[in-house]
Amino acid sequence: MTSLEELASPIRRTSLAEEVYETLLEAICGGQLAGGTKISAVALAEKLNVSRTPVIEALRRLENDGLIEASTGKQARIVEVSRDEISQIYQMRQILEGAAAEAAARRMPREALDDLEARAQDLDAGRKRLDWTERALAFDLTFHDVIAGASGNERLRADIGRYRLLVRSFCRMSGTRENLEQAFAEHLKILEAIKSRKPAAARRAMVEHIASRLDSVLQDVVDHQAETKERS
Template sequence: MNLSLILHGRDDNTRLSQSVYETLLEAILAGQLAPGDVISEVKLAQQLEVSRTPVHEAIRELAKDGLVVQHANRRPVISSFSREDVFDVFEMRILLESEAARKAAQKVDRPTLARLRTTAEELAADREAPNWLNRWADFDEDFHDAIAKASGSPRLLHDINRYRLLHRGFNKLRTSVEVLGQALQEHFDILDKLDQRDTAGAHAAMALHIKEWQAFFVQNFNGSC
C-alpha cells in the first residue's frame, strides 16, 4: 500500500493530524485500507514521513467516526463502511448545516457573501478549465466553512467540520464536473437566501442541497468502503 500525505500548508500537530486523517480516510474509501486490515502506527508514520503523534491522533479520530476499531493492548483495525453509514453522515450534515445556515442568515456580513458569490460566478463561467475540480473543491470548503463560522456557534462549527471531513473523502472519489455543476447552482440558491436575510429559506435551501448529495452518494455507493 502506497500512501501520500495530503498536505494543507501548515506544520503544527493539529493540522498535520488532520492531513493524516484525510489521507487514511481516502485510503479507506478507495479500498486501499480494507475492513479487517490491521494498522501499524509505526509503519504509517514511516511511510507518511511524520512522527507517531499525528498518526495516533488521526487514528483516534477515525475511531470516533466508526471507521477504525480500537481495543486495549491491540493494534487498531479498519472497520466496514456501509451504505447506511453514508446515509447517516449526510443526515447529520443536514441537521447541523441547515441550522448553521439559519443562524448565518441573521449574522453573515455582506463582504463574505460578495466574495463567495464572485468565486461561484467565476466557476460557473469557466467549467472547461483543467483545474476546475480542484478550484470547486476549494470553493466548496470555503463556502460551507464561512456559513458555519457565520452561525456564531463554535460547537456547531466543530461538529460540522467533523462530518465535512467525511464528505470530502466521498467527494474526491465519486464526483464529476457535471454533478458539481448542479451543486454549484444550489450554492447560488443558498447565497440568495442568505443575502435576503431569509432564515427559513436559508435553512431549507441548505437542507435541500445536502439531501441532493445524500441521494447521489447513497445511490452511487459501491460497497468498497
C-alpha cells in the same frame, strides 16, 4: 515562564498528526483500507516514515469518528464504511449545516455575502475553463466554510468542519462535472436565500442540497468500494 520556542514542538506534532489522520481517512473512505483490515501503529509509522506518536493520535481520532475499532494488543481494525454509516454522516451534516445556513441568513455581514456572490459569479463565468471542476471543488469548500463561520457559533463551525472532513474523500470521488454542476446550482439557491434574509428557506435549501449530494455519493462511492474489493 514558557517561551515561544518551547511551544513550537507540540504544534509541529499536532500538524503531523493531522496529516496522518487525513491520509488514513482518505484510504478508509476510498476503500484502500477495507473494512476488517487490521493495522498497527508500529507498521503505519514505518510505512508513513513518521514516529508512533502522530499515528497513535490519528488512530484515536479515527476511533472517535467510528471508523476504526481498538482491539487487544497494539492492533486496530478498520470498520466497514457502510451505506448506513455514510447516510448517518450526511444526516448529521443536514442538522448542523441547516442550522448554520439559517443563522447565516440572519447575520452574515453584507461584505461576506458580496464576496461569496462574486466568487460564485466568477465560477459561473468560467465554465469553459479546463480546470473548472477543480475550481468548483475549491468553491464548495469555501462556500460551506463561510456559511459555517457566519453562523456565529464556533462550536457549530468546528463540528461542521469535522463532518466535512469525513466526507472529503466522498466529494472527490463523486466530483464529476455533472455532479458539480448540480451542486453549484444548489449553492446558488442557498446563497439567494441567505442574501434575501430568509432563514427558513436557507435551512431548507441547505438540507435539500446535502440530501442530493448523499444520493450521488451513495451511488459513486459504494460502486468504487465494490470495485476496490474485486481487485484486492
